[in-house]
Amino acid sequence: MKLFFRLILTLTLSIIAWPLAAQAQLEIDITKGNLEPTPIAVPDFISQSDSGRAMGAQVAEVIRADLERSGLFESLSPAGFLEVQTNIDYEPTYSDWRIIKAEALVSGRIVEENANRIRVEFRLWDVFAGKQLAGIRLAATPENWRRTAHKASDAIYKALTGEEGYFDSRMVFIDEKGSKVERVRRLGIMDQDGANPQYLLAGSDLVLTPRFSPSSQKIVFLSYENTYPRLYILDIESGRRELLGDFPGMTYSPTFSPDGNQLVMSMERRGDSDIYVMDLNSRSTSRLTNDPAIDVSGSFSPDGRRIVFNSDRGGSPQLYVMNADGSGQNRISFGEGRYNAPVWSPRGDKIAFVRTLRGKFSIGVMDPDGKNERILTESYLDESPTWSPNGRVIAFTRETRGRGARSEIWSVDLTGQNLRRVETPGEASDPAWSPLLP
Amino acid sequence: MKPLKFLLLGGVVLGLTACASKPKPAPVQERPVTQAPQPAQPETVQQPPVTTTPNVGQDQPTPGSIEDFAYQSGGEPRVYFGYDQYTLSNEARNKLMQQANWLSNYSNMSAIIEGHADERGTREYNLALGARRAEAVRAFLVAQGIAPNRLSTVSYGKERPIDARANEEGWARNRNGFTNLTSGGVS
Numbered sequence: 001m002k003l004f005f006r007l008i009l010t011l012t013l014s015i016i017a018w019p020l021a022a023q024a025q026l027e028i029d030i031t032k033g034n035l036e037p038t039p040i041a042v043p044d045f046i047s048q049s050d051s052g053r054a055m056g057a058q059v060a061e062v063i064r065a066d067l068e069r070s071g072l073f074e075s076l077s078p079a080g081f082l083e084v085q086t087n088i089d090y091e092p093t094y095s096d097w098r099i100i101k102a103e104a105l106v107s108g109r110i111v112e113e114n115a116n117r118i119r120v121e122f123r124l125w126d127v128f129a130g131k132q133l134a135g136i137r138l139a140a141t142p143e144n145w146r147r148t149a150h151k152a153s154d155a156i157y158k159a160l161t162g163e164e165g166y167f168d169s170r171m172v173f174i175d176e177k178g179s180k181v182e183r184v185r186r187l188g189i190m191d192q193d194g195a196n197p198q199y200l201l202a203g204s205d206l207v208l209t210p211r212f213s214p215s216s217q218k219i220v221f222l223s224y225e226n227t228y229p230r231l232y233i234l235d236i237e238s239g240r241r242e243l244l245g246d247f248p249g250m251t252y253s254p255t256f257s258p259d260g261n262q263l264v265m266s267m268e269r270r271g272d273s274d275i276y277v278m279d280l281n282s283r284s285t286s287r288l289t290n291d292p293a294i295d296v297s298g299s300f301s302p303d304g305r306r307i308v309f310n311s312d313r314g315g316s317p318q319l320y321v322m323n324a325d326g327s328g329q330n331r332i333s334f335g336e337g338r339y340n341a342p343v344w345s346p347r348g349d350k351i352a353f354v355r356t357l358r359g360k361f362s363i364g365v366m367d368p369d370g371k372n373e374r375i376l377t378e379s380y381l382d383e384s385p386t387w388s389p390n391g392r393v394i395a396f397t398r399e400t401r402g403r404g405a406r407s408e409i410w411s412v413d414l415t416g417q418n419l420r421r422v423e424t425p426g427e428a429s430d431p432a433w434s435p436l437l438p
Numbered sequence: 439m440k441p442l443k444f445l446l447l448g449g450v451v452l453g454l455t456a457c458a459s460k461p462k463p464a465p466v467q468e469r470p471v472t473q474a475p476q477p478a479q480p481e482t483v484q485q486p487p488v489t490t491t492p493n494v495g496q497d498q499p500t501p502g503s504i505e506d507f508a509y510q511s512g513g514e515p516r517v518y519f520g521y522d523q524y525t526l527s528n529e530a531r532n533k534l535m536q537q538a539n540w541l542s543n544y545s546n547m548s549a550i551i552e553g554h555a556d557e558r559g560t561r562e563y564n565l566a567l568g569a570r571r572a573e574a575v576r577a578f579l580v581a582q583g584i585a586p587n588r589l590s591t592v593s594y595g596k597e598r599p600i601d602a603r604a605n606e607e608g609w610a611r612n613r614n615g616f617t618n619l620t621s622g623g624v625s
Binding site for chain 2: 181185208222228270272273297312340359380
C-alpha cells in the first residue's frame with residue numbers, strides 16, 4: 001500500500017535562467033481569452049542519444065498539449081515544420097518559422113548527465129522580432145521527465161504572459177462507478193492534465209469533497225467510513241489518515257486556510273449547519289456563524305482575512321462574505337437565481353460559484369464585493385468549481401442528463417472562452433486543484 | 439420462494455425475542471406466509487393509501503421485523519419533501535405517526551434516520567438540506583414519545599438516490615427521510 005502513496009516526487013528540480021533574454025516583444029494578454037490563440041512551434045527536443053531523443057519527443061509532446069489546452073496558444077503540428085535545428089545555441093532561421101505562421105518557437109534539448117540526472121534546456125524565440133525571449137535549464141531525475149515538461153510549460157507561459165503558469169500541479173478528485181442508485185466512489189489523484197491517475201484510499205466507503213492543503217501534501221475530505229459523515233485528513237506521502245474530531249453532528253464542507261494551520265468547515269447540530277474554524281494544531285474550534293439557516297462552503301481569501309460562504313438565511317441560497325473572525329457578514333450575490341459553492345480565487349480578485357436558474361446550472365465568477373458577475377458555463381448540472389493555481393482556469397464537475405448520464409471533469413478559463421473536458425480514468429467529480437508543486 | 443421461508447423463520451425468532459422483552463407485542467402470526475409483502479414502489483411522490491389498523495386477515499410480515507416496520511409504515515418507512523423543503527406534510531406526519539406507534543411497541547429497536555436530497559442542488563448545500571430533513575423526522579418521532587437515544591440522523595445529501603430518473607418524478611422520490619431500523623443503541 002505504501003508504494004501507492006509515493007506520489008510526492010523527490011526531485012531536485014532547479015530552474016536556471018540561461019543566457020538571458022532581452023525585453024519581451026511578444027506578449028500575450030491573458031485577460032482576453034482565446035479568440036486568437038498565439039501560434040507556437042515546439043519541435044521535439046533534440047539529444048545526443050536515442051534514449052534522449054525518445055524523451056525529447058515526449059517532453060515536447062507534453063509541452064505542446066499543455067500550451068494548447070490553456071487556450072492561449074495554438075500548438076502547430078510538427079509535420080509542417082521546415083527547419084530542423086541541430087544546435088539550439090544558434091538562432092533559428094526565423095523566416096522558416098514565419099512561413100508557417102509561428103509567432104513563438106521553443107527549441108530544446110535533453111542532456112543525459114548520468115543515469116540519475118538529466119538536464120532539459122530550451123530557448124524561447126520571438127519569431128517576428130527575431131530574438132530570444134528566454135533561456136531555461138531544468139535539472140531532474142529521468143523518471144521525472146513529465147513534471148519537468150510541465151515546469152517547462154510553466155516557464156514558457158510565464159515568459160509570454162507575464163503570469164505564473166499552472167501546469168506543474170495536480171488534482172484530487174472522486175472517481176465514480178456504477179449507476180446513480182449504486183454509485184461507488186473512490187478518492188483519486190492525478191496530474192492536472194489527467195496523467196498518472198491513482199487511487200488514494202483502499203476501501204469503498206462513500207467519500208466526498210476532497211480539498212488540498214496549501215503545501216499540496218495533505219487532503220481533507222468527507223468520509224462515511226464510520227456510518228456518520230466526518231472529516232478526515234490524509235497525508236499523501238505516508239498514507240496516514242486521521243479523523244478530525246468526533247463531534248455530535250455531521251462535520252463537512254472543509255477547506256484549508258491559506259497558511260494551512262486552520263480549516264474552515266461546517267458543523268451540523270440538530271439539523272442546523274453553521275461555519276466553524278478549526279485550529280489544526282490544537283484541534284480547537286470556534287464558531288463563526290450562528291443562525292438557524294444553512295451555512296456551508298466556507299472558503300478563505302488568499303490573505304486569510306476574509307471568508308466567503310453559502311447561506312440560505314435570506315430565504316434562498318446566496319453568497320456572503322465575512323471577516324475571518326465571523327464579524328461583518330454581508331451578502332454579495334444579488335443576481336437572479338440561487339448561488340452556491342463559492343470558492344475564492346488564489347489571486348484574490350474573483351470568487352467562483354455555481355448559479356442555478358430556470359433548471360440550469362452555471363459556473364460563474366464575481367468580484368469579492370459582488371460586482372462584475374460573469375457566467376462562464378451552462379448545462380444540466382455544473383458544480384464544484386476549483387481554481388487553477390494562477391487563478392486563470394476553473395475546473396468543475398459536469399453531469400449530463402438522463403440515460404447514459406455521465407459525471408465528468410471540465411475546465412473553463414476566466415473569460416469563458418476555453419471550455420474543455422479533463423481526461424479522467426473513468427467518470428469523475430469534485431475536482432480540487434493543488435497549488436503549484438514545490 | 440426460498441428467501442421467503444428464510445424471512446419467515448427469521449421473523450418468528452425476532453418476534454419471539456420481542457415478546458420476551460416487551461409485554462404487549464402484536465400476536466405472532468401462526469399461518470404460513472404465502473406471499474412476501476412488497477415494499478411499495480411508487481412512481482411518484484403519491485403514496486399508496488394507508489391502513490392504520492393492522493390488516494390481520496391478509497398476508498402480513500412477522501410482527502417486530504424490519505419488514506413489519508415497513509409494512510406498518512405504509513409500505514416503506516420513508517417520507518417525502520418538496521423542493522428545497524424540510525417541513526413535514528400532513529401525509530408525512532401520518533406516516534411518521536405509524537412509525538412512532540410501531541417504535542413504541544418494539545422498544546428494543548433503534549433507527550438511523552437518513553436525510554436525502556435530489557440532484558438539483560450543489561453537493562454541500564444538499565448535505566445540509568438532508569440533515570434538516572433527517573432532523574425534521576427525528577424531532578417528530580421524539581415528539582411522539584420515542585426516546586431520543588434510540589434515534590440518530592445521517593445526511594446523505596444527493597449521494598444516495600433511490601430513483602435514477604432525471605425528471606420531476608425521480609427527483610421527488612429522492613427528496614426523502616428514511617427511517618433505517620437497527621437493533622441496539624444508535625447514539
